[in-house]
Amino acid sequence: MRTVVVAAVGEIPPGGRKIVEIEGRSIGVFHLADGYVALRNACPHEGAPLCRGALSGAVTSPAPGRYRYERRGEILRCPWHQWEFDVRTGRSWVDPDRVRVRSYPVTVDGTQVIVHV
Amino acid sequence: MRGTGLIDCDVHNAVSSDAALLPYLPARWRRHLDLVGSRTFSPFTKGYAYPKAARFASRRDAWPPSGGLPGSDLDFMRAQLLDAYGIEHAVLNCLYRAPEQRNDAFGAALAAAVNDWQVEHWLERDSRLRASVTVPFESPDLAAVEIDRAAAHHGFVQVLLYPRSMAPLGKRRYWPIYEAACRAGLPVGIHAASTTPGPTTASGWPSYYIEDHTGLAVAFQAQVSSLIFEGVFDRFPALRVVLMEGGFAWVPALMARLDALHHRLRDEVPDLEHPPSHYLRHRIRITTQPMEEPERPGDLVPLLREIGQDVLMFSTDYPHWDFDDPQRAFRTRVPADLHQRIMYDNARAQYRFAA
Numbered sequence: 001m002r003t004v005v006v007a008a009v010g011e012i013p014p015g016g017r018k019i020v021e022i023e024g025r026s027i028g029v030f031h032l033a034d035g036y037v038a039l040r041n042a043c044p045h046e047g048a049p050l051c052r053g054a055l056s057g058a059v060t061s062p063a064p065g066r067y068r069y070e071r072r073g074e075i076l077r078c079p080w081h082q083w084e085f086d087v088r089t090g091r092s093w094v095d096p097d098r099v100r101v102r103s104y105p106v107t108v109d110g111t112q113v114i115v116h117v
Numbered sequence: 118m119r120g121t122g123l124i125d126c127d128v129h130n131a132v133s134s135d136a137a138l139l140p141y142l143p144a145r146w147r148r149h150l151d152l153v154g155s156r157t158f159s160p161f162t163k164g165y166a167y168p169k170a171a172r173f174a175s176r177r178d179a180w181p182p183s184g185g186l187p188g189s190d191l192d193f194m195r196a197q198l199l200d201a202y203g204i205e206h207a208v209l210n211c212l213y214r215a216p217e218q219r220n221d222a223f224g225a226a227l228a229a230a231v232n233d234w235q236v237e238h239w240l241e242r243d244s245r246l247r248a249s250v251t252v253p254f255e256s257p258d259l260a261a262v263e264i265d266r267a268a269a270h271h272g273f274v275q276v277l278l279y280p281r282s283m284a285p286l287g288k289r290r291y292w293p294i295y296e297a298a299c300r301a302g303l304p305v306g307i308h309a310a311s312t313t314p315g316p317t318t319a320s321g322w323p324s325y326y327i328e329d330h331t332g333l334a335v336a337f338q339a340q341v342s343s344l345i346f347e348g349v350f351d352r353f354p355a356l357r358v359v360l361m362e363g364g365f366a367w368v369p370a371l372m373a374r375l376d377a378l379h380h381r382l383r384d385e386v387p388d389l390e391h392p393p394s395h396y397l398r399h400r401i402r403i404t405t406q407p408m409e410e411p412e413r414p415g416d417l418v419p420l421l422r423e424i425g426q427d428v429l430m431f432s433t434d435y436p437h438w439d440f441d442d443p444q445r446a447f448r449t450r451v452p453a454d455l456h457q458r459i460m461y462d463n464a465r466a467q468y469r470f471a472a
Binding site: 045046047048049052053054079080081082 | 170171176177178438439440441442444445446
């Protein structure tokens, strides 16, 4: 596994993202409320630049007539066909076991954001 | 698609604002646009009936950095589509709402303006581009005049109709359009489009876009049946019809059903020269987007074979939200001969592109 410095701490604002090129692969680095995550920037469906999609949340319902909007900013929607992915795991919302995008560990070392590929 | 050509049969160029058409409108209709504005049959003066999946029904990454609507910037379209995928020819279908105007003469003036704008800003600026002629198809006599006029430019390769018409498109009232299309040597393309007067499904107005989108396949089937049984194909032997963005998985079922019924009920349509499926196979071409995506991707191949190797023509629907990537749209391996026909040969023959 290689480590690559992709940004300085503070460079990507909370809720923001940076798309980087690592060894010919396009990877999106997201700054969530509690840290960073990184995903391959290619939708497993038709290859769209997934990491340029909108971040939204998920509506869940524990019972009829009751609903919650949760996980704000953690659901990534593909910019083409709107397939949704959990930005933390890369698993798709509709078929998490079969449809997933590669995710990479991210660590912060003092002033640097590092992706492990 | 490296090594073989690629033709994209459905791309959308957008008129960014009515102001772009002003230079192409006579003073009388500029004044009308100013005083009255666009009055369509849609209950929505701005925007479309449904929010669709994304703003302007477009890919989120298709908004040009220059501003303006997706599909309005040729340089950006070149970078994101034509150059990126090595497209040899692309057929533009401008969905500006000229054909939906309540005022027939205004609709005709807008259609002519759209076509002149397409010549100047698209066809004359990139030799890869071709376009469909926008026509006020609910006024077939005016549509015929516009076909005769616009077809003088070699960049126009098709006449553009929508599947949601006031009456089934086989009816005699629409025949002047087919007569003019044959005169010009152009096929008639029917493209899924927003709100024309009829409800979007055969059973009235639905609540959701997902119903609207699915209902289109049924609208196309009704139009195909109408064109066949009203005798349009027999009356106009040179006429070809292209169905765009209506799906294609329904084709084998419709052919089988129509043929079976024709065996039993043909006394009702004694003038028909061939069994219904004959017209589907020989006179109709269908674009691929939105690509059918069966649960088992390999199931697509027998379906393509059954529809017929000559019928399907590849399309991306750029820049819309359900865009198909030419290299990824088939989620299974399509045999090379069939793939070549769908991606290139069929469209080249249909639109008579030079080799």
